[in-house]
Amino acid sequence: MPFANFKMPQAALSRAQKEELVHRTTDLLVDYxxxxxxxxxxxxxxxxxxxxxxxxxxxxxxxxxxxxRDGA
Structure with missing residues (x-):
């Protein structure tokens, strides 16, 4: 099971950015x-x-x- 762990400063990413990070990381691991x-x-x-x-x-x-900012 591939596992990626990101540690980010609180409030550095919006909810949409976090979702994109999850999707893009998943795609990267699937490509590999x-x-x-x-x-x-x-x-x-x-x-x-x-x-x-x-x-x-x-x-x-x-x-x-x-x-x-969420929604930004």
């Missing part, structure tokens, strides 16, 4: 492994809350201007 894996392919998008991730001692927060 064959059509038989489609019903068994799992795509998980985990949203990490602001302040819950960082790099090199810097804690990240998504600026309001970059937050996704």
């Amino acid at each position: 492994f064959g059509e038989a894996v489609r019903p068994y392919t799992m795509v998980l998008i985990e949203e990490v809350p602001d302040g819950g991730y960082g790099r090199a001692d810097e804690v990240f927060v998504v600026p309001e201007a970059y937050r996704a």
Whole structure:
């Protein structure tokens, strides 16, 4: 069973963008492994809350201007 796990900042993607990511990732894995894996392919998008991730001692927060808007 192919499994893809994306970790994204909370509110970085709209619902439509998440759906597209699931569909495109599934298609990618089907292209690689064959059509038989489609019903068994799992795509998980985990949203990490602001302040819950960082790099090199810097804690990240998504600026309001970059937050996704559903329906956008």
